[in-house]
Amino acid sequence: MSTTMQLLRTDWFGLLVAFLLGAIMLGVAQPSFLSTYNIYVILTAFALSVLVALSQMVIVAIGQLNLSVGAIGGLAAITFAGAMDLWNVPIPVAILIGLMVGVAGGALNGVVTHVTGLNAFVVTLATLSIFKGTNIGITEAQPFYDIPEAVKTFGNARFGFFPYLLFVSGAILVAVWVFMRRAVLGRQLLAVGGNRNAAELSGISIGRVVVAAHVLSGTLAAVAGMLAVARLQLGQPTIGDDWLIISFAAPVIGGAVLAGGHVSVGGTLLGVAIIMLINNALVLLNVNPYAVQLLLGALILAAVALSRFRDPA
Amino acid sequence: MSMKVVDGRAGPRGPTLALLASSEAGLLLITVGFVILFSYLTPGFSSPFNTYALTRVLAIDVVIGFSMMVVLVTGGLNLAVGAIGVCAVMVGGWAMEVAGLPILVAVVLALASGAALGALNGILTVAMRVHSFVVTLATMSLFFGAMIVMTKAQAFNALPAAFVSLAKLKTYFFASSMLYISIGIGVLLWWLFHHTLIGRQILAAGANTSAARLSGVPVERTIVVCHALSGALAAFAGLMLTARNGAALPSMAGQLGMDWLLPAFLAPVLGGTLLTGGTLSVAGTFLGAAMVTVLSNGLLQLELGEFWVQAFLGIILLVAVALDRLRAHLMAKRRI
Numbered sequence: 176m177s178t179t180m181q182l183l184r185t186d187w188f189g190l191l192v193a194f195l196l197g198a199i200m201l202g203v204a205q206p207s208f209l210s211t212y213n214i215y216v217i218l219t220a221f222a223l224s225v226l227v228a229l230s231q232m233v234i235v236a237i238g239q240l241n242l243s244v245g246a247i248g249g250l251a252a253i254t255f256a257g258a259m260d261l262w263n264v265p266i267p268v269a270i271l272i273g274l275m276v277g278v279a280g281g282a283l284n285g286v287v288t289h290v291t292g293l294n295a296f297v298v299t300l301a302t303l304s305i306f307k308g309t310n311i312g313i314t315e316a317q318p319f320y321d322i323p324e325a326v327k328t329f330g331n332a333r334f335g336f337f338p339y340l341l342f343v344s345g346a347i348l349v350a351v352w353v354f355m356r357r358a359v360l361g362r363q364l365l366a367v368g369g370n371r372n373a374a375e376l377s378g379i380s381i382g383r384v385v386v387a388a389h390v391l392s393g394t395l396a397a398v399a400g401m402l403a404v405a406r407l408q409l410g411q412p413t414i415g416d417d418w419l420i421i422s423f424a425a426p427v428i429g430g431a432v433l434a435g436g437h438v439s440v441g442g443t444l445l446g447v448a449i450i451m452l453i454n455n456a457l458v459l460l461n462v463n464p465y466a467v468q469l470l471l472g473a474l475i476l477a478a479v480a481l482s483r484f485r486d487p488a
Numbered sequence: 489m490s491m492k493v494v495d496g497r498a499g500p501r502g503p504t505l506a507l508l509a510s511s512e513a514g515l516l517l518i519t520v521g522f523v524i525l526f527s528y529l530t531p532g533f534s535s536p537f538n539t540y541a542l543t544r545v546l547a548i549d550v551v552i553g554f555s556m557m558v559v560l561v562t563g564g565l566n567l568a569v570g571a572i573g574v575c576a577v578m579v580g581g582w583a584m585e586v587a588g589l590p591i592l593v594a595v596v597l598a599l600a601s602g603a604a605l606g607a608l609n610g611i612l613t614v615a616m617r618v619h620s621f622v623v624t625l626a627t628m629s630l631f632f633g634a635m636i637v638m639t640k641a642q643a644f645n646a647l648p649a650a651f652v653s654l655a656k657l658k659t660y661f662f663a664s665s666m667l668y669i670s671i672g673i674g675v676l677l678w679w680l681f682h683h684t685l686i687g688r689q690i691l692a693a694g695a696n697t698s699a700a701r702l703s704g705v706p707v708e709r710t711i712v713v714c715h716a717l718s719g720a721l722a723a724f725a726g727l728m729l730t731a732r733n734g735a736a737l738p739s740m741a742g743q744l745g746m747d748w749l750l751p752a753f754l755a756p757v758l759g760g761t762l763l764t765g766g767t768l769s770v771a772g773t774f775l776g777a778a779m780v781t782v783l784s785n786g787l788l789q790l791e792l793g794e795f796w797v798q799a800f801l802g803i804i805l806l807v808a809v810a811l812d813r814l815r816a817h818l819m820a821k822r823r824i
Contacts, residue, residue, distance in 0.1 A: 287806065291809070291810050291813050292813065293813055294763050296565070297763060297805070298809075300750065300805065301802045301803070301805040301809070302806070303802065304750055304799065304802025304805065305799050305803055305806070306799075307799075307802075308795075308798030308799025308800065308802055309799045311795045311796075311799075312793065312795045312799055316795065416743055419746070420628075420629045423622070423625055424629075433618070433619065433621070463636075463637050465633055465636040465637050465641070467633070468629045468630070468632055468633025468744070469629070469634050469637060470633070471626075471633070472628070472629035472630025472631070472633060473626070473630055475622065475625065476616075476623070476627075476630070479616055479618055479622055479623075483617065483618070
């Protein structure tokens with residue numbers, strides 16, 4: 176097989192070409208696209224969304240789905256903000272509390288899914304309600320405003336076009352990439368998603384892998400939620416409400432198979448990048464920003480149709 | 489009104505136990521228990537005003553539950569129920585307010601657009617050979633986005649008085665007249681699934697796709713029919729909600745219509761409809777919705793904190809599905 180064919184067969188090559196073409200066209204049509212500030216805005220949105228997408232991706236890898244990604248992120252966000260606002264705890268402790276919420280939420284999803292053998296869809300629909308309901312119960316739908324200056328500054332500081340938030344997301348992105356490629360547990364996630372019985376017969380503890388995937392998913396969602404607090408400068412209870420579509424869209428565009436066993440960190444990254452590009456194009460070209468919902472839906476359908484075409488089952 | 493008692497899942501100890509073990513009877517007992525408890529705890533619960541408000545909410549949630557149930561029976565699901573409901577309602581609102589069409593024509597138009605959007609879900613599911621989850625996830629965003637772009641997020645709030653008054657009728661026992669409409673829809677669905685050829689074909693295809701295909705059931709057609717029916721029912725629920733609100737609101741089902749998802753799944757899942765497809769219980773869905781409505785209304789009346797109701801419903805869903813799982817497990821054991 177020639178190199179070109181090999182490149183075409185990867186998850187990321189076509190997406191990279193599409194992204195570059197789109198970026199060049201947008202840059203020509205609207206020079207302000209390439210302004211430092213605009214790139215900073217795109218990268219900030221990217222830093223948050225990529226974590227949301229990864230949070231869903233690790234669950235898609237084991238062949239399940241997680242409707243509660245946004246609800247966990249929101250709950251972690253308001254506990255993080257609430258701990259600093261109400262109890263005045265130091266920032267590192269607040270971060271730890273936020274992370275614990277993510278770990279606990281993910282562990283609940285994983286344990287219930289594994290122990291009862293119920294469809295992850297129903298379990299995470301129920302926990303979505305529990306987490307979101309707890310969020311609303313604690314905050315009574317009012318934001319926490321009193322966030323330390325250091326957090327606010329971090330969420331809005333930048334080197335030129337490079338937001339500080341992207342340091343966190345970038346490091347996590349690399350870590351997840353290494354984890355999925357090199358770590359034993361990462362490979363086990365894909366093995367369980369690809370063929371559960373084969374994985375079990377080769378000695379993998381399914382329960383451990385399922386719970387680990389959900390804990391990882393919850394933790395990633397919690398980090399995304401806390402970054403959103405830093406970015407918005409307040410503990411908004413609605414953080415996470417609009418994450419569902421993008422959490423699925425990016426991995427699916429990136430070539431993930433929803434039945435499990437095949438995900439691509441690079442593809443997911445490019446999926447998020449393309450969505451951010453579309454979003455930005457709609458804003459810069461003065462198109463109704465709500466059209467992004469429409470386009471995201473069409474994009475998911477196109478990605479699924481394309482994967483059917485590439486790999487007819 | 490149920491398949492469950494007939495198909496012997498209820499266990500071997502004679503009819504009384506069988507009836508008790510069915511999820512319908514259990515739900516009925518629990519719901520009645522809660523009604524008695526709440527009436528005892530708070531006088532507001534059994535007031536005529538509250539029973540009227542409660543039955544009006546129930547009437548809508550029952551139809552939302554039916555809308556999900558008819559897709560669950562194929563082994564699929566429909567995340568786009570809320571989005572379709574809102575889209576259909578906006579079509580109806582436009583027809584009444586802008587085009588000035590008669591109410592009946594506008595209602596038919598709204599139902600037809602709901603059915604068309606649902607059919608599109610079905611056709612895409614069949615054509616792409618993927619699970620309806622990913623198709624309806626995409627169309628939920630697609631439909632809702634298109635609706636917002638076309639309506640510019642503006643409500644139609646000058647609807648004809650005759651349409652709005654439909655939701656205000658009270659009948660015997662201070663129940664909303666809309667509840668009888670929902671019961672009527674339930675009876676029609678029961679008849680469809682148990683007494684017509686296509687209904688039987690849908691059940692067969694949902695239970696075992698390949699066996700059904702081998703015995704000549706047009707499996708693809710059953711999937712499209714179920715999704716179209718789901719769309720029409722979502723449109724109907726949307727119209728009832730519109731009549732209650734007195735306006736066609738783009739925000740009535742929340743962002744992307746997601747606020748409908750919990751009631752949509754709670755009612756059929758509590759009522760014993762399996763997510764794997766092939767079985768359904770119309771009466772169970774009705775009772776599931778009744779239990780949820782009674783509980784959320786009662787909790788609000790008790791003033792335990794209105795903000796905690798959603799968390800509570802989530803816990804109930806989790807416990808209910810886990811118990812159902814446990815019961816199926818115990819039944820299977822006893823049979824061996």
